[in-house]
Amino acid sequence: MAANPTAARTAKPAVQDATDASELASDILGKTTSLFMAGPRPHAAEQLDLYDSIFARLTAQVGADKLAELSTALASVERAPYATARQLAVHGDVRVAAPMLAKAAVLTERDLAEIIKTGSQAHLVAIAVRKQVTEKLTDLLIARGFPAVRMALVQNLTARFSEDGYRSLFKSAERDEELAEKLGQRTDLPAKLSRAFVAAASDAARAKFIKSAPLAAKATLQATPTRSPxxxxxxxxxxxxxxxxxxxxxxxxxxxxxxxxxxxxxxxxxxxxxxxxxxxxxxxxxxxxxxxxxxxxxxxxxxxxxxxxxxxxxxxxxxxxxxxxxxxxxxxxxxxxxxxxxxxxxxxxxxxxxx
Structure with missing residues (x-):
């Protein structure tokens, strides 16, 4: 039987169908996000579960740009749908993950610790700029060894460090003038480790550290010997x-x-x-x-x-x-x-x- 030419002309390619479906999902996702953001605060647990279910269906059908928009919106909410927040936070595209990693209050310390163990440098930098990063998390972040992560942590004045964490930062700063300068600006440095750093650091790193240190500490640091008996x-x-x-x-x-x-x-x-x-x-x-x-x-x-x-x-x-x-x-x-x-x-x- 001969092919129907009319049917051939009117049939839509599979690629077009997929594009249409993605655009429809994007439109619904945008409207659902707006509805969530305009809703009561905080949302009831049942509502959060419902939004999680809806977002799970829609996020699987849209691209990274739309997911990044969703992540940015939800990151500013104190109680975001947890499963959705977790899914966005572990996304391989840092544009999607970064807003959640940097701001989302719904993510637990355990969530962040798991992400730190396998995340890229860009993902870890996003965590390093969060408010009130705990000692446990800063230890894990420092252990990954990324220079940009160390720098972000040192400049985050709300981050808290263990003595071991500070010891690692000081060790890295012995030959890193920029890190030494930023480290010197912190007001919570252990005095003993600061003096030890001045004794061990390169001339350039030592000078940067002392120059940026608080005025009250400068005299002591300048008097610290650089070569021990x-x-x-x-x-x-x-x-x-x-x-x-x-x-x-x-x-x-x-x-x-x-x-x-x-x-x-x-x-x-x-x-x-x-x-x-x-x-x-x-x-x-x-x-x-x-x-x-x-x-x-x-x-x-x-x-x-x-x-x-x-x-x-x-x-x-x-x-x-x-x-x-x-x-x-x-x-x-x-x-x-x-x-x-x-x-x-x-x-x-x-x-x-x-x-």
Whole structure:
């Protein structure tokens, strides 16, 4: 039978049907969004569930531009439909996700933590500018290692940081002048870490940090020495003979906590450093750099990664030549951190996170 030419002319291509459906969905989505935004505040739970169901059907049929408009609208609402907000927040297109990640109050700390673990740098920057970012979230954000995320966090004056978080930021800022400048402008910096940073940072980063610091802190920071007596002493040490000795102990299985304890007790810190370097599988220069006051936290990690006991670790920390005594209250805090730190985490940080 011959084809009907009239039917062929009037039939709509499948692509046209899809386009029409998308345009219809976009129109309905816009009207539904307007209805939601104009409705009572807050919406009842049943209403939110209903909107979630409607949005779920419509968002599957529209493009990223329309989803971004929806995300921007819902992000400003204190109680947005949760499932929809979550769906938009994890969207791969940052234009869609960013409004939700930056503002949506309906997203929980757990939601944001999950997104941080897998999100792109752009997604994480959106989270970093949220109001009142918690210590748990800032720790996770910093751990991802994105420079733009660190910068966004430092400039977010409502973000809160743990001591470990600040320690990581200071470490990054030692060679990053712009980050050092922005970090110096914060008023909640731990004084001890600020002084340690000034002692360790590059000349340019140190200058930027001090210049931007609050007036009350400038004098103290400017007076902080940049080279410790301990560093000057270590520059005279020769490790050639002791490296041979600790290597022999290691081959016979006798290099461990007891051997390091003996070295500390006799004040033989070149041997302590060489032993820790071998036990942690890093260069002597890495361990040597941890013996200053501003690196004592890293030294604790290296001791844990070398399988030392707390008793020996505390002896190492207290016995460092040319360094200030460790206050008893600080030592107790270090003990808690030591007990909390896992061996695998300490080994990874020592081998890959120190310089």
């Amino acid at each position: 301990g560093a000057a002493l270590r520059a005279t040490w020769d490790y050639s003979q002791i490296k041979t000795e600790v290597a022999a102990l290691n081959r016979t299985g006798k290099l461990g906590d007891a051997a390091v304890n003996r070295y500390v007790a006799t004040g033989d810190f070149p041997a302590v450093i060489a032993s820790l370097a071998l036990l942690a599988d890093v260069a002597i220069e890495v361990i040597e750099a941890l013996m200053d006051d501003h690196r004592i936290d890293d030294l604790l990690v290296a001791c844990k990664g070398s399988r030392l006991s707390w008793a020996t670790t505390s002896m190492v920390m207290r016995g460092r030549p040319g360094c200030a005594p460790v206050p008893a209250e600080d030592l107790e805090e270090y003990r808690k951190r030591f007990d909390k730190l896992s061996l695998s985490e300490a080994q990874w940080k020592t081998r890959h996170g120190m310089k």
